[in-house]
Amino acid sequence: xxxxxxxxxxxxxxxxxxxxxxxxxxxxxxxxxxxxxxxxxxxxxxxxxxxxxxxxxxxxxxxxxxxxxxxxxxxxxxxxxxxxxxxxxxxxxxxxxxxxxxxxxxxxxxxxxxxxxxxxxxxxxxxxxxxxxxxxxxxxxxxxxxxxxxxxxx
Numbered sequence: 662x663x664x665x666x667x668x669x670x671x672x673x674x675x676x677x678x679x680x681x682x683x684x685x686x687x688x689x690x691x692x693x694x695x696x697x698x699x700x701x702x703x704x705x706x707x708x709x710x711x712x713x714x715x716x717x718x719x720x721x722x723x724x725x726x727x728x729x730x731x732x733x734x735x736x737x738x739x740x741x742x743x744x745x746x747x748x749x750x751x752x753x754x755x756x757x758x759x760x761x762x763x764x765x766x767x768x769x770x771x772x773x774x775x776x777x778x779x780x781x782x783x784x785x786x787x788x789x790x791x792x793x794x795x796x797x798x799x800x801x802x803x804x805x806x807x808x809x810x811x812x813x814x815x
Contacts, residue, residue, distance in 0.1 A: 667691035681770050708773045709783040709810070716783060719810040728775040728784065729804035730768045734760060735797060757799075764801040765789065772803050781807035 663679060663686035664671045670688045672679070678689040682701060692702070709716060768789075776784050787805035794800060 665691055667695065681767050682774070705770065705773045705777055707782070708776050710769060710773065710787055710805070711783070711785055712787050714786045716785065716810055718813055719783070720813050721785075721808045721810055723809040725776075725779050725781045725807040725809060727804060728772060728779070728807050729802065730771040730775070731800065731802050732764050732768050733794065733798055733800045734764055761791065761799070761801070764799075765803075768801045768803040772805065776807045779807050781809050783808050783810045 662671065662673055665679075665688035666685040667687055668691050670690075672688075678692075680687045680689075680692050680702060687695075709719075715721065772784055772787070776782070784805040784807050787803060790800075790802040792800040792802065
């Protein structure tokens with residue numbers, strides 16, 4: 662469940678259009694209308710994320726440390742029933758896929774924010790894990806090394 666910090670709008674399952682800033686949700690309508698939020702999102706989107714240990718075309722100036730984001734989400738009774746039916750007939754579980762995609766996007770956004778807060782402009786060596794916990798809970802863990810880089814000019 663998410664509640665917009667600007668207008669109070671609530672949703673049970675935030676779509677990919679909802680934004681997360683400082684672990685607070687912002688609905689698509691408020692995000693589009695708020696220039697301050699747009700500026701923060703622009704700065705965050707400029708932070709480079711990569712699974713590689715270096716950035717081609719960039720010089721790493723400073724290693725700022727390892728950061729991680731951990732998210733745990735309940736699957737929900739409706740998702741469980743739909744997933745069981747999908748499994749029974751050999752289909753994909755779209756509800757679980759959507760939840761995992763939203764959780765991954767949220768985790769990467771939070772990792773960008775942590776990099777920004779620590780003065781970095783990139784996160785290298787990113788790894789993603791999807792642990793499964795008891796009690797119908799799933800997780801997303803994303804971690805990497807925050808670095809400060811400079812573009813190499815030819």
